[in-house]
Amino acid sequence: DARVTQTPRHKVTEMGQEVTMRCQPILGHNTVFWYRQTMMQGLELLAYFRNRAPLDDSGMPKDRFSAEMPDATLATLKIQPSEPRDSAVYFCASGRGTYNEQFFGPGTRLTVL
Amino acid sequence: DQQVKQNSPSLSVQEGRISILNCDYTNSMFDYFLWYKKYPAEGPTFLISISSIKDKNEDGRFTVFLNKSAKHLSLHIVPSQPGDSAVYFCAAFQGGSEKLVFGKGTKLTVNP
Numbered sequence: 211d212a213r214v215t216q217t218p219r220h221k222v223t224e225m226g227q228e229v230t231m232r233c234q235p236i237l238g239h240n241t242v243f244w245y246r247q248t249m250m251q252g253l254e255l256l257a258y259f260r261n262r263a264p265l266d267d268s269g270m271p272k273d274r275f276s277a278e279m280p281d282a283t284l285a286t287l288k289i290q291p292s293e294p295r296d297s298a299v300y301f302c303a304s305g306r307g308t309y310n311e312q313f314f315g316p317g318t319r320l321t322v323l
Numbered sequence: 324d325q326q327v328k329q330n331s332p333s334l335s336v337q338e339g340r341i342s343i344l345n346c347d348y349t350n351s352m353f354d355y356f357l358w359y360k361k362y363p364a365e366g367p368t369f370l371i372s373i374s375s376i377k378d379k380n381e382d383g384r385f386t387v388f389l390n391k392s393a394k395h396l397s398l399h400i401v402p403s404q405p406g407d408s409a410v411y412f413c414a415a416f417q418g419g420s421e422k423l424v425f426g427k428g429t430k431l432t433v434n435p
Contacts, residue, residue, distance in 0.1 A: 214366070241421050252368075252427035253412065260421065301366050308421050311353050314366030
């Protein structure tokens with residue numbers, strides 16, 4: 211049963227610290243997405259990759275957020291330095307492109323104190 | 324500017340009755356729509372989809388209706404079951420784009 215995995219599931223950190231979230235997409239999927247869920251904004255797209263190439267990161271605060279795909283089995287989202295307003299649930303999803311459903315991981319719940 | 328709107332944050336129905344979740348969109352370039360279901364502490368899971376060339380798609384207890392002229396779609400669940408209690412997200416693809424645009428979700432509670 212193929213699924214997207216994310217680590218860690220929960221992260222509590224202090225303001226100013228670096229946070230790294232990891233995602234293993236489903237093997238064979240060529241698109242990977244990072245979303246953030248907040249009460250106010252719902253599910254916001256932060257960045258996405260096709261065949262490991264970054265295509266759109268317009269949803270990310272670029273001064274502190276960065277997203278990479280060092281290989282086909284790993285996507286990372288980093289926040290440096292973290293701020294309390296970054297507290298949210300971060301989801302990774304993978305898919306096969308346009309008109310195909312995206313499969314979501316369980317999320318990383320981030321709390322920045 | 325929300326391009327996909329779910330105007331009801333919550334909905335409560337009795338077990339066995341019909342649940343109707345609504346979604347409106349503003350972008351006429353959207354041409355494929357999906358519904359996702361999300362339980363607490365889990366990621367959203369795909370439920371059902373519909374292409375803009377259709378006006379209805381059915382899968383078991385779930386039916387999605389699309390009214391392109393009104394830029395409106397709805398998800399019908401019949402009969403509703405307590406296990407359907409979750410947050411439902413409406414989402415849309417825009418003409419060839421790989422990006423999904425999500426609504427803010429509607430929390431459905433099905434009471435036994």
